[in-house]
Structure formats: C-alpha cells, structure tokens
Amino acid sequence: MDAARPNIILINCDDLGYGDLGCYGSTRNRTPAVDRMAAEGVRFTDFYMASPVCSPSRGAMMTGCYPNRIGFDLFDGLPVLFPGQSKGLNPEERTVAALLRARGYRTALIGKWHCGDQPPFLPTNHGFEYYFGLPYSNDMGRQARPGERNWIGRFEKALDVSYGNGDDPATWDYPPLPLMRGEEIIQQQPDQAALTERYVSECVSFIRDHKSEPFFLYFAQMYVHLPIYTPESFLKRSRNGRYGAAVEHVDWTVAVILDELKRQGLDRNTLVIFTSDNGSRVRGEGGSNDPLRGTKGTCWEGGQRLPMIARWPGRIPAGGTCGAVCTSMDFLPTFVKLAGGTVPTDRAIDGRDISALLQDPGAPSPHEAFYYFHAGNLHAVRKGEWKLHVCVGRDRELVDACELYNLADDIGETTDLADRHPEIVSELAARAEVIRRDLGDRRLGVEGSGRRPQGVHLPNKPLALYDPSYPYFAGEYDLADGG
Numbered sequence: 001m002d003a004a005r006p007n008i009i010l011i012n013c014d015d016l017g018y019g020d021l022g023c024y025g026s027t028r029n030r031t032p033a034v035d036r037m038a039a040e041g042v043r044f045t046d047f048y049m050a051s052p053v054c055s056p057s058r059g060a061m062m063t064g065c066y067p068n069r070i071g072f073d074l075f076d077g078l079p080v081l082f083p084g085q086s087k088g089l090n091p092e093e094r095t096v097a098a099l100l101r102a103r104g105y106r107t108a109l110i111g112k113w114h115c116g117d118q119p120p121f122l123p124t125n126h127g128f129e130y131y132f133g134l135p136y137s138n139d140m141g142r143q144a145r146p147g148e149r150n151w152i153g154r155f156e157k158a159l160d161v162s163y164g165n166g167d168d169p170a171t172w173d174y175p176p177l178p179l180m181r182g183e184e185i186i187q188q189q190p191d192q193a194a195l196t197e198r199y200v201s202e203c204v205s206f207i208r209d210h211k212s213e214p215f216f217l218y219f220a221q222m223y224v225h226l227p228i229y230t231p232e233s234f235l236k237r238s239r240n241g242r243y244g245a246a247v248e249h250v251d252w253t254v255a256v257i258l259d260e261l262k263r264q265g266l267d268r269n270t271l272v273i274f275t276s277d278n279g280s281r282v283r284g285e286g287g288s289n290d291p292l293r294g295t296k297g298t299c300w301e302g303g304q305r306l307p308m309i310a311r312w313p314g315r316i317p318a319g320g321t322c323g324a325v326c327t328s329m330d331f332l333p334t335f336v337k338l339a340g341g342t343v344p345t346d347r348a349i350d351g352r353d354i355s356a357l358l359q360d361p362g363a364p365s366p367h368e369a370f371y372y373f374h375a376g377n378l379h380a381v382r383k384g385e386w387k388l389h390v391c392v393g394r395d396r397e398l399v400d401a402c403e404l405y406n407l408a409d410d411i412g413e414t415t416d417l418a419d420r421h422p423e424i425v426s427e428l429a430a431r432a433e434v435i436r437r438d439l440g441d442r443r444l445g446v447e448g449s450g451r452r453p454q455g456v457h458l459p460n461k462p463l464a465l466y467d468p469s470y471p472y473f474a475g476e477y478d479l480a481d482g483g
Contacts, residue, residue, distance in 0.1 A: 017280030019290035041311030052303030064332030064351035071454030084462035088116015090455035098127030111220030139482035141177025227479035243286025299379035322361035376442035
C-alpha cells in the first residue's frame with residue numbers, strides 16, 4: 001500500500017437532511033457511529049451540494065462542475081433522469097473515479113448512480129472498475145401508485161422513452177427496478193429492506209480485496225429516499241418510524257465500514273467522507289432540515305446545505321468544526337490532489353481543493369461565491385455570510401425576487417434585509433449577471449457560454465420491461481411513497 005496515496009471512501013446518502021443526525025442536532029434519530037465520525041474528524045456546517053435534486057447533484061459531485069456547466073440541469077424538461085431516457089452524463093466528462101483510476105486507484109461504486117442508464121452513461125464507462133447497485137432512484141420500479149402519484153402519467157409528454165404498457169398514461173408504470181452488477185441486471189425488483197445489507201457486504205469485500213493498493217470506494221446509500229423499506233429489527237427500535245429506522249440503518253453501515261478499516265489496518269490511511277445528495281423532503285414521517293428553511297427541490301438552505309463529515313485519523317484533527325463555505329464539487333480536485341494527480345486543464349472545473357480545510361478547519365473558504373441553481377435557473381448567490389435570492393417559487397411559478405439574508409445571524413432565512421443593505425444587493429446581483437453569462441439561466445433565456453453538452457444515446461430503451469413469467473420478489477412494491 002502506498003502511504004502517500006490515501007484510500008478514499010465517499011458515503012453519500014439519499015435525501016438525508018441537515019437536521020437528521022445527532023451531531024447536527026437531531027434528537028429523534030440515534031446515530032452513534034456518524035456522531036463518532038464527527039468527534040474523530042471535522043464536521044462542516046456550511047457545506048453545499050450543487051443541486052437540490054439527485055441527478056444534477058450527483059453529476060456535479062462526480063465532475064467537480066455546476067450542473068449547468070455539464071448540461072445536467074434538465075433532462076427532456078424533467079428535473080432528474082428517468083428509466084430508459086436517452087440522456088446521461090457525457091462520456092467526454094472526466095469523473096473523479098476516472099482521474100483516480102488514472103493514478104492507479106482501484107475504483108468501485110456501490111449503490112445508486114442516477115447519471116444515466118444507457119450503456120455509455122453507466123458507472124463502468126465513467127471510471128468505476130466495479131459497480132453494484134441501482135442505476136436510478138428506488139421509487140423508479142413497479143410500485144403501487146394512486147393516480148395522483150403517477151409521475152409517468154404526469155410527465156408522459158416529456159419522456160423520450162416508451163415503457164410498453166399501452167397508450168393510456170393512467171395505466172403506465174415504471175419498468176422493474178434493476179439491480180446491476182457491472183453492466184448486467186442480476187435481479188429485478190429486489191427486496192429493498194435487504195438491499196442495504198447487501199451493499200455493505202459488497203463494500204467490505206471491496207475493501208478486503210484491495211487492502212494492499214490504494215482504492216476509491218463510492219458508497220451511494222439508498223436511504224432515506226422514499227419508499228422506505230427497512231429490516232424489522234431497525235423498525236422495532238426506531239423512535240422516528242420508518243424514517244428513523246432508515247437513518248439508523250445508515251448509521252449501522254458507517255459502523256461496519258469504520259470497523260472493517262481498523263480490522264484491515266487501513267484506518268490511518270483512509271479518508272472517509274459522509275454526506276447527502278440533497279435535503280430531506282420533510283413530508284410524512286420523520287425527516288428534518290432543521291434549523292434550515294426549505295426542502296429538497298428548493299434553493300432555500302434546506303434544499304442544498306447538507307451534513308458533511310470528514311475523518312482521517314492522524315491527518316484530520318479530531319473534534320473540529322468548519323464554517324467555511326465548501327461544496328461537493330470540491331471533492332474532485334481535493335481527492336485528485338491527495339492522490340498526487342492534477343485536475344484537467346482543458347476544461348473549466350468549478351470545484352476547489354479543500355485539503356487545507358481538512359487539516360485546518362479554521363482556514364478560509366476557497367470560494368468567492370456559491371451559486372444556487374435548480375433546473376437550469378439561477379435562484380440565489382451566496383458570498384460570505386450574505387445570500388441574495390434573485391427568484392423564488394417552484395418550476396413554472398418562478399418569479400423575480402430581491403431577498404437578502406444574513407446566514408450568520410439568520411440561518412433560517414426569516415428576515416429579508418435587502419432594504420437595509422442596498423450595496424450588498426448590488427454586489428451580489430452583479431455576481432449573478434456574471435455567472436449567468438457563463439452558465440446560463442433558462443428562466444431568462446440566457447444560454448451561457450461555458451456550458452458543455454449533455455450526453456445523448458440513441459436508440460434508447462429501458463434496461464428491463466415487465467415479464468409476468470419472471471420470479472419477482474415483489475411484482476409491485478406495496479408502498480406508494482415516491483419522489
């Protein structure tokens with residue numbers, strides 16, 4: 001094992017909110033392993049994902065770029081990728097996995113991908129030697145859906161793929177949920193309550209198989225995206241229903257991975273990062289973005305400010321808290337630097353190296369500003385403690401805005417200070433204009449000179465279609481929750 005090149009494990013949850021962990025203030029969910037990670041490492045308070053929804057968020061994290069820059073802002077007019085669409089992460093993009101693999105790292109993705117399910121877009125064509133998991137969200141299988149929850153019927157005109165279930169959108173359903181190993185489907189409609197334990201077993205096997213060489217393991221959790229299926233043992237002891245059971249199951253996975261690193265003698269040469277792809281939906285039982293305003297799918301802080309914990313014994317000081325603005329896009333340049341490599345110079349990369357923050361949580365942020373984009377629209381700009389919303393609302397109901405918040409004093413974005421600080425409004429509005437010229441703004445019809453093309457693969461087709469003769473574990477999942 002090369003001590004100069006640390007192993008890197010990135011644990012990314014799905015829809016886990018800022019207030020869902022004990023070390024971020026939760027009193028509803030028990031998270032002793034993640035809390036111990038924070039006590040043994042550094043906890044970030046102002047960490048952002050580049051999008052409040054999953055496909056753009058994950059594409060940005062893999063490439064170190066804002067979703068707009070890589071054409072990952074909308075997909076046939078939809079906010080995320082759907083099964084069988086012709087769109088995906090352009091094979092010309094360089095992911096963190098590909099760059100680390102070029103440095104001699106063994107690379108694996110265990111869990112959710114959601115950057116395209118057509119052959120050129122699969123993880124094995126984006127730098128991952130090994131893949132085991134779901135190519136998109138766990139609610140994109142055959143599932144009990146009342147008519148008003150049928151996204152396929154709602155978006156039927158936008159989808160560029162047929163699921164082969166007739167012409168009546170009310171009868172449409174997603175194809176069977178495919179569990180993949182590499183580029184092959186090994187099971188359709190798997191038992192979701194058992195899937196996380198299968199994921200952890202794959203993670204442990206990968207660590208053991210490559211303990212003598214540097215590795216990058218991206219563990220993309222299924223939880224706490226709806227529908228939530230958990231083992232009965234976690235549900236029985238949860239104080240917070242299914243949601244709490246899922247959070248505590250996530251915590252168990254962290255305990256297993258940290259234990260395995262110690263058992264294999266890898267603990268002091270492995271950087272472990274824990275985070276989430278966007279905020280909680282905070283709908284129904286259990287989720288929390290407290291004390292932040294907003295939810296998944298919004299550019300209020302609750303949609304994009306997420307937990308992030310970094311642990312690396314002997315290299316990261318224990319018990320630190322970092323309040324510097326940093327982002328998931330920073331992982332690519334940071335990991336590549338730690339591996340002794342360099343980021344591509346033939347294209348714009350929006351992420352910045354935050355290795356200094358890992359070793360000194362009091363170091364300044366490498367970002368002059370952070371930009372909140374959703375579905376190709378610029379919603380807000382943050383510089384230092386100030387955040388200016390330039391539009392508010394959802395989807396087609398977006399309207400111009402000029403709302404200024406001081407996030408140091410008002411983390412919940414409750415008091416608009418625009419009238420009191422016109423000079424700050426002017427400065428942030430000017431930054432908004434500059435970034436629009438670079439990355440575009442669909443709402444205003446601004447194209448953006450710095451955008452790169454989205455990946456397109458034709459002809460496209462779903463990975464699987466329903467076959468009544470197939471021995472499904474669940475022909476149709478019985479929980480109707482989704483989104």
